Amino acid sequence: MPPKPAFRRVLLKASGEALMGEQGFGIDVSVVDRIAADIKQARDMGVEVGVVIGGGNIFRGVAVASKGGDRVTGDHMGMLATVINSLALRTSLVKIGVEAVVLSAIAMPELCESFSQRQATAYMNQGKVVIFAGGTGNPFFTTDSAAALRAAEIGADALFKGTQVDGVYTADPKKDPAAKRYDRITHQEVLRNGLSIMDTAAIALARENNIPIIVYSIHEEGGFGAILRGEGRCTVVSEA
Ligand SMILES: Nc1ncnc2c1ncn2[C@@H]1O[C@H](COP(=O)(O)OP(=O)(O)OP(=O)(O)O)[C@@H](O)[C@H]1O
Numbered sequence: 001m002p003p004k005p006a007f008r009r010v011l012l013k014a015s016g017e018a019l020m021g022e023q024g025f026g027i028d029v030s031v032v033d034r035i036a037a038d039i040k041q042a043r044d045m046g047v048e049v050g051v052v053i054g055g056g057n058i059f060r061g062v063a064v065a066s067k068g069g070d071r072v073t074g075d076h077m078g079m080l081a082t083v084i085n086s087l088a089l090r091t092s093l094v095k096i097g098v099e100a101v102v103l104s105a106i107a108m109p110e111l112c113e114s115f116s117q118r119q120a121t122a123y124m125n126q127g128k129v130v131i132f133a134g135g136t137g138n139p140f141f142t143t144d145s146a147a148a149l150r151a152a153e154i155g156a157d158a159l160f161k162g163t164q165v166d167g168v169y170t171a172d173p174k175k176d177p178a179a180k181r182y183d184r185i186t187h188q189e190v191l192r193n194g195l196s197i198m199d200t201a202a203i204a205l206a207r208e209n210n211i212p213i214i215v216y217s218i219h220e221e222g223g224f225g226a227i228l229r230g231e232g233r234c235t236v237v238s239e240a
């Protein structure tokens, strides 16, 4: 018998930037297909999965603001980018036989259903992968905050941050080659030391709701499943 996964229900925050692969912009379908396969592996283990995808492969609001444009409009554009990515992931999941729905924080009924906590929970109880699109639906937030929020709303046992690096380091490992990776760290230490692996609102919300955050590399094929089996390389952010 394979080992029982440590989690019953998780929220995966998938990097938007990762979706562009080597292209430099947009969506590389082969990357989305691979992430979908990793999610299928988790579902096959019996783990219920909710997903929030970033939009960094397409648009971030700060890009507009930094050039003197309107931040709120920029953030609306960023949230739309997450809807595009969410639709791509749903397509890849359905293609491999995984039942998946997109629930958007911004109503766009022709494209997908609108988010409600009740409907999200009902779909998850049915074993469907629920993809939460449109971030929080509000400007001045990020999809990290949306992920922490949705994780709390669906009662997730853990928030997985699948990102460009394989854990939380003493400094940004892309800028400081001498940075050291933590195996474990508390939410409080991440906040106190200003470790910007996620925005502070997301870390604080996870901490208040006692949700551990597991940071791992989304580029590692099968990495999600490996961590669920207690094997993969990652940093666990938790108070215990
Ligand atoms: N202390 C740290 N430890 C690890 N990574 C850090 C740290 N400080 C900064 N980073 C950087 O944070 C990045 C993750 O940030 P971010 O959430 O913006 O990326 P992402 O997961 O690709 O998200 P998006 O979905 O917005 O594209 C890592 O790629 C890393 O370079």
Ligand SMILES: O=c1ccn([C@@H]2O[C@H](COP(=O)(O)O)[C@@H](O)[C@H]2O)c(=O)[nH]1
Pocket (backbone or CB within 6 Å): 016, 053, 054, 055, 056, 059, 060, 061, 062, 074, 075, 076, 077, 078, 079, 080, 081, 082, 134, 135, 136, 137, 138, 139, 140, 141, 142, 143, 144, 145, 146
């Ligand atoms: O709740 C939210 C979530 C996101 N945004 C905007 O979307 C982009 C893309 O999200 P990332 O987390 O950066 O991948 C973000 O930069 C914001 O502009 C938002 O406004 N509200």
